[in-house]
Amino acid sequence: MSRPVLTISSKNYSSWSLRGWLLCQLAGIEVEEQPIALDDAANRAELLLLAPSVLVPRLTEGDVSVWDTLAIAEYLAERNPEAGMLPKDKAARAHCRSISGEIHSGFYNLRSALPMNLKARHTNFKVFAGAQPDIDRVQTIWQECLTRWGGPFLYGARPTIADAMYAPVATRFITYNVPLNPAAKAYCATILDWAPMQDWITAAKAEPEELAELEVEF
Known part of the structure; x- marks a missing residue:
């Protein structure tokens, strides 16, 4: 039986x-990774923060095609319930879905001011003032989760859907050297030490520089 196919874009951006x-x-x-060509117009528009794209990520398995990130999360949680992608506790599951939905639909100023770039490190980056409320809100979410469920991941010892949703935010905070409270710093370290993140970052750093105009945004 063939493996599911995950359509993705640049691992760095x-x-x-x-x-x-x-x-x-x-x-x-x-999964079999199926990268979209970087010269695809919709893909470039997404990476340049000009428009959202419905092209990535997309999970295809037989006659099933799922392209919204939260839909992928729910599909996989139903497909493999033994994987524990959602917390066991009902209240924690509801909370996990809520904060995952919040990052999915909000935080536009944070996305615009701090684009993901795993290869870059900025020590004196001036954060756009409009992004600070988003940064503060993320730290509040993380603090509440880590305090209530004990860490090191948002809902305890094992990562969940919410950690996958917030992982790119942790990389942004590190890339741009954003001042964080101790709990947020510790959580960022947890995310970067997570084995799948290490694998992704290694692949991102090996990615060729094919989108030079993105550097203008950074």
Whole structure:
């Protein structure tokens, strides 16, 4: 039987591709990665922050095609319930779905001000003032989760859908050296030490520089 196919974009720049890939890792399924050409107009528009794309990530398995990140998360959680992608506790599951939905639909200023770039490190980056409320809200979410469920991941010892959804935010905070509270710093370290993240970052750093105009945005 052929493996499911995950359509993705640049590993260095595409936060949504990273989320989709991490969700597959959480589900414990091996996927065949199908990168979209970087000269695809819709793909470039997404990476240049000009428009959203419905092209990535997309999970295809037989006659099933799922292209919204949260839909991929729910599909995989139903497909492989033993993987524990959602917390066992009902209240924690509801909370996990809520904060995952929040990052899925919000935080536009944070996305615009701090684009994902895993290869870059900025020590004196001036964060756009409009992004600070988003940064503060993320830290509040993380603090509440880590305090209530004990860490090191948002809902305890094992990563869940929410960790996959917030992982790209952790990389942004590190890339741009964003001042964080101790709990948020510790959580960022947890995410970067997570084995699937290490694999993705290694692949991202090996990716050729084919989108030079993106550097203008950074």
